[in-house]
Amino acid sequence: MWRRIIYHPEVNYALRQTLVLCLPVAIGWLLGGLRQGLLFSLVPACCNIAGLDTPHKRFFKRLIIGGSLFALSSFLIQWMTLHSIPLPAILFAMAMLLGVTGEISPLHARLLPASLIAGIFTLSLVGHMPIWQPPLLYVLGTIWYGAFNWFWFWLWKEQPMRESLSLLYRELADYCDAKYTLLTQLTDPEKALPPLLARQQKAVDLITTCYQQMHMLSANRDNSHKRLTRAFQVALDLQEHISVSLHQPEEVQKLVEQSHAEAVIRWNSQAIAARLRELADDILYHKLPGRFTMDKQLGALEKIARQHSDNPVGNFCYYHFSRIARVLRTQRPLYQRDLMADRQRRLPLLPALKSYLSLKSAALRTAARFAVMLMFGSSMALFFNIPKPYWVLMTIMFVSQNSYSATRVRIQHRALGTLAGLVIAAATLRFQVAESWVLMAMLAITLVSYLFIRKFYGWATIGFTVTAVYSLQLLTLNGSQFLLMRLLDTVMGCLIAFGGMVWLWPQWQSGLMRQNAHDALEAYQEALQMLLGSEQGADKLAYQRIRVNQAHNALFNSLNQAMQEPGFNDRYLSDMKLWVTHSQFIVEHINAMTILAREHTMLTPALAEGYLQSCEIALQRCQQRLEYDGPGSETNILEAQENFHQGPVTIMERHVKRILGHLGVMHTISSLAWSQRPQHGQWLVRKLRKSSK
Incomplete structure (x- = not known):
């Protein structure tokens, strides 16, 4: 039972994120420096967005680069503010300067929004501490984040790859099950194929994710990953045989009418799907798989193929099901592949800068979109006399995604979640509760929010809004005064992000x-x-x-x-x-x-x-x-x-x-x-x- 709790992907992720956030707060509270602990715990948000928690063979190098960019952004925004440079100009210049990271690699591209958020958050600290203290906060916070995640991944060394492989096996099971459940419905491709296409797409996306993880970890050179490398090669064989189709609906219908082939084929596919789901759990929960055989199912299918030798459907299904059964029984791939043939290419800085300066660069377009949105948001804040518009600007960064549909969904979840969280915070701030109980409640809310964030972003936003308001209450003792302003800031930021995605060089997928x-x-x-x-x-x-x-x-x-x-x-x-x-x-x-x-x-x-x-x-x-x-x-x-x-x-x-x-x-x-x-x-x-x- 404890394996299913501790190794569950959502639980494992939630525990890691909660501990890396809350341990600095707990230590600060015990040492009498709660304010410093709360500020220190905000740095991991930038590290998460930058992908610095991704297991990587250059893990510490990426931490150094990320921490340096956070500190540089924090220093620049303070230094230029002190020299009376307008905030819109500062944000525009920073976004265009940091945008070159998107030309180096997709993983480096995540440093752009993270560094901008680090600079934006520094706006709230200007005037409350010396100019050197926020950059130092980011440097120490990144060191803490990296040390904690290194220790966590040392404890759960194979867990990221196990989670991806488990999801891949489960998706292959669902794909196989759905494909042969729709066996007699394939005469109308417009109705039967879209759900199969979606499942096939998910399987290939997960295969791509596993490839990327293996390249980042150099899994072929690590003996501890050999078992998982073999499981991935098995999954590639399974995807090959599950995804093929005969595409002769008339022959399928004829065989079904002449025999009980439909029931036998489904019997085989259900046995395969059940075994794949069992293997998915075994991979995720560190268990050795049990014995497997499907001789009875294959025997019945072979008999039908022999009796109807003039029909290609029986032989086709027996051919592929027998090879799938062999792979599942032996747990060994049909042949060995060189999984590192597709090594990820990275551009060094100077060639990346040359490519970035081209008007055809997607990274330049992304950086320009962020720059214009932040410039417009800060200009609106100046117009409405908002001295530190960090909430508006961070909302823009949090909800902006790569496509129109993803941005629209994120905006809806962010706006509704913020509204619900502010209502809950307003209702609960009326009660006089001891500081220790408030911190315990914030710990529980943070853990629950991280359990839901990857699947239900809106519900997680409710919890994070409540903890943000209580953080302000603990820091300034007047969190209730920020409720209405934070709601208006959120709405303003969502509208600016939506307009930027629609009108500013949009990544229209139709185009x-x-x-x-x-x-x-x-x-x-x-x-x-x-x-x-x-x-x-x-x-x-x-x-x-x-x-x-x-x-x-x-x-x-x-x-x-x-x-x-x-x-x-x-x-x-x-x-x-x-x-x-x-x-x-x-x-x-x-x-x-x-x-x-x-x-x-x-x-x-x-x-x-x-x-x-x-x-x-x-x-x-x-x-x-x-x-x-x-x-x-x-x-x-x-x-x-x-x-x-x-x-x-x-x-x-x-x-x-x-x-x-x-x-x-x-x-x-x-x-x-x-x-x-x-x-x-x-x-x-x-x-x-x-x-x-």
Whole structure:
């Protein structure tokens, strides 16, 4: 029982965050310096936003950089304020200066908002302590945060990877269960496929997270991670076999009508899903897995496949289920991969600065958006005679996310949570409660809030608002006077952040869909060149297969977010939804072909070359339709070869022929969809530029 409590991801995270915040307060209270303890405990908020609690092989180097930037931001904002430089100009300059971190790597990009929050929070301390004290507070606070997290991760060394792997196994279980529960409903792809696409997307996102963790920890060089590395390779094999599809609904329906295949296939899938959920718990709670066998289920499926040998569905399911069963029984991957082949690239500072100074830089656009929002927020505060507008500015930083939909949801949760928290604080401040009981209540509220924050941000905001008001009460003894002002500041900050996301160089996913679709087709072409070409190394095929899945996921994410953006063309999105559905079919065929290529089920060189040429022509037609909006007859492209092979069709050929069929449908959809696209912004660019890799 204690394992399920102490190793549970939410409980483990909540305990870590609560202890790193509350221990300085407790020590300060015991030593008679409660004010210093409360101020000291606010530094971990900046460290959290900067991602300094991420296990990393350069953990201490990142701590030094983060602490230095926090102290520099704190010093600069005080020094420039003392020299009568206007606050809007200070914040604009700081945001543009620190924005270069976003060009180095995605993890370094988190230093920008964290450093700005450190400077903004310093505004509340100006005039209350010497200029050197806030930077020293940030330096010591970052040292405490780093030392505590290093000790915590030493105690729970493998826990971050275990949590990700456990989530991946559980998502694969849900995906397998849902896929074969919908076995007879796949005749209508528009209704049956969206939930499967969402589950497939989550699985690939978790695979990407595990890859990133392994690169950050250099897991291949650490003997303590060998068991988890093997579990991850097993998960990659499972995702390969679970995600493939036959895509012959008529044959599925015929087999179901002629036999009890539906019940048998579901029996197999349910046994696999149950085992995956059991393994997810075993990985998370540090338990050795028990024995596993599904001979009865496979025997029944093999019997159906033998009795209906003319129907490909039975053999297809038996082939993939038997390999999944072998992997689950042995707990060993079907083959060894080089998991470190995709090493994360980082730009050094000078090349990053050169790239940052380009108008095409996404990091420059993000920094400029923050700079303009903070400048506008501080100008509004000066207009309304708010001397220290730190609450407005921090609200802007906390609710601003990478996309319109995420920002909108965060604003709703932040505003409603703040309102509810202020109401609760106003009601409870009337009671005269001893300081020790107040601190105990704040400890409990902090722990409960961190239990919910990753899934229910709004509920967590209620708790954090209550603790913030009581912190002000303990520091100044007049927390009730701040209630109405904090509510107005929150509303103002949310409105500014929303306006900035809508009007200031927004990351509209609808505008990125065309580029993401082009990138997905390019990834498919590279995969087919490997699969049908002369070079078929297992490691390269496995890596390219993951790239194909990730490229399709980027497109699928763009579509999902575009459907939530305001004022967009519904007919265009409806056509693109169908385009993405056929793209998913191609991904699943490439997954299946990767398995066949690894098992040397290949085509003759002449036949493979002919099919490859046909696929490349079809892909180029789709790509040119994305680049040009003219009539299809104007594109100078060779027509695909037809009927260049006569004779029995192999499994590999069947997959290639279906890819060609999907590409033909996608080209037809593109011809209709692009004519309905919006006529503004990026959509006026007739030719796409290559995306940087």
